[in-house]
Amino acid sequence: MNMEDLKEALSGELEGSVFVNVISFWDKYFESERMKVERDILTKKYAELCADPKFKFPAVPTEDAVWKWMKVIENDLFQASRDPKDLAATDSIERYGHAFTGSQFHTLAAGQIIGNQAKRQVDYFIKRRDLPIENEHHWSDILVVGELTISSSKVFRQKFLQLSVYMLEVFMAQPLRRFVHGFILFERDLQLWVYDRSGPYSCSYIDIGKSPEKLVHVLVTYMLMNDEELGLEPNVKYNDNGMVVHLKVPRSGEPRMITLDPKPISQQKAYLCRGTSCYVATNSSCVVKFSWRICDSISEIELLEKADSIAGMVRIIGSLDLVKISQLREGLIFTKTMVKNLCPTENVMNTPHDYSGEIKRIPKESVNNQLGRKRKSEALQAEKEVASSSKRAKSVQECR
Template structure:
């Protein structure tokens, strides 16, 4: 740490308020445990809370610019070393006490940047395993039980829920700047939302006056569903008039059918409310999970806004959406418990959510959220932009031998039915204008340090193995914040989702 280049990097890239998100998470955990929010509280936290806190700190540190510039003794960036530390933290034999000095330093009222980065170096040096000798020394697929392992006969809710809880792990809520991050790029959203809300305030019988007109006082599910569907339809009609690309061009409408199973799931699954890609969808329409763009969960009791109730229910819906839509990278959704709303994102690391807000107190936020769901484009909703469509064909473009080739996707062969994990998908495919050449395209999420599969495929290709066709999309999703993001560190979880999940990188291969 003492040489000039590292000192200069730290000086030129101050942490500033880059740890605010970590401190906010610490305060939230302490308040939940009813203990004082001081560094001494670390000694009173349970192992699970402490582990979660360390994971948040590691994620936050990775977003800081200095983490990509500073290098460890191994030559890797601290960003890479922190990814390894992240994996080590979740193991049973990791001693969290080793990170206590770093935690206390990060929580100090006047943090010392040099000390913090020194303690980061100490943490990653102590936890980094020796380099592997052979490609087989590290398993490509971690031993993780998730819901993709179920046989069809085990898809009953009572079997799924327990494993789904384990798969999702801790779900983080109350993330700052969530709405700006996911809805901030939707063109004209703020202007149109403001215009609609102002209309709701006008007249002798305004639609909004100290709350929404007609909102069921007891938040009865059936009444709320009816109210929500009517509200969404009125908002969609208004939006069609005020949008250069009308809502119907996006082919979506609200759907409310809590008592009718949605087609396409192995076990019977019902959805309270959501948005579908069918402009003709009505109360009696039959829908498939492949049509659900934004799932929602309604609860009449505000106290149901917790992991064991509304959050898990929405996670169950997100699993069905990801399973049915083979190009979906993540799923946006929402919960409304009483009149308290959250917006959610489920990706291959689990689920995170916005702050809770009362739709009858913050009417404009509610309008902006619903209109955002109606106006978002497919990429903003979580669809993979590298899988394209033209002339009623789906295809990907890959680089092979220095040139770009187009591979036509024929059909899905296999897709893992899970939320968190590698989520491997295989398609039957063929090279463009060569339908007689059968290929299998594999798409999966991969730990950065578990790169043996790709190395083996490349080696086989380079050695001219017969019946081997390997090409790489050249696509690895970058972890970029949207334009105008006020503070990178405040979006440590959003950053994780907007790019491919931080522990994974995108891998596409085409092989016979």
């Protein structure tokens, strides 16, 4: 499937699930106390150096010019912020309690990222700083994705859907990912995004022309984030033997360690879905399934426990509830007026939507790409209660 086909498919899948101008977005993701010292040192140093032509944000923000400026921020600003007495310390972790965990990359041609559904060129992404430097990259290593354009935000739909295709690639390569950070820089207007399994949501536009230090703040924060802040699943660990999870044995609640082959034997291909993925134990003794579920419904685990004595049924030997979307979105405020219409301008109906300002619940369950727009619209209209996040929880279960 080519890029345009993927964008149009995602347009239908995402309709009604995209929120913009979400309240408290900046405070939640970019004012972390954990990295405040390191972030403040770097942003204050930029304020001192911003008149230097090397550190000045490009007057004509072409993709190439902005990319070079971003690498200056990563490399030269970091070096300039070091105390002279610490210059002997070559490793960044010797300078700061929390070192940069990520490094910035981009591709120069389509096909340089392995694992694509279709070959594509990516303007900006962050990977772990300790990975080997290679000409090829893999979606399984990508932590943050960005889109750069010299065009104004009038091309929002096109660039947003392009970013969404990249996010789909990340979730396909990292099916256990809780959420992914991303951004779009329209000329000098910056829009920050987070994608989780209930849909994408963003902050208001930030004018980088007036406040380039804001973009420095964002880039530094991305590169300082730890695994949990980047949306990786903290309950899953990796070692030389594979992927390790600890589940609770039914009734006793005793922990049980399982080592899995990190390559899933089955996974859902959509973005807005339960994100179900299955992994086989390295000793082939069982299969472990990860999936998002609706919080107020009977879980599959409960049903399997009730059916434990039925011949021919799979037997559950361990499970664990991991996290709820409401926990991931805690502190954020979503309202009905924040829902973004993704229809092309020429296809927007003349009858306006009711933007009364009433606060509206985010859909209980994300839907896959086979759910029609009509059903999705009806589901949205039915949700009128006050809420700030989806009632969805991620669980893992082990069966044999």
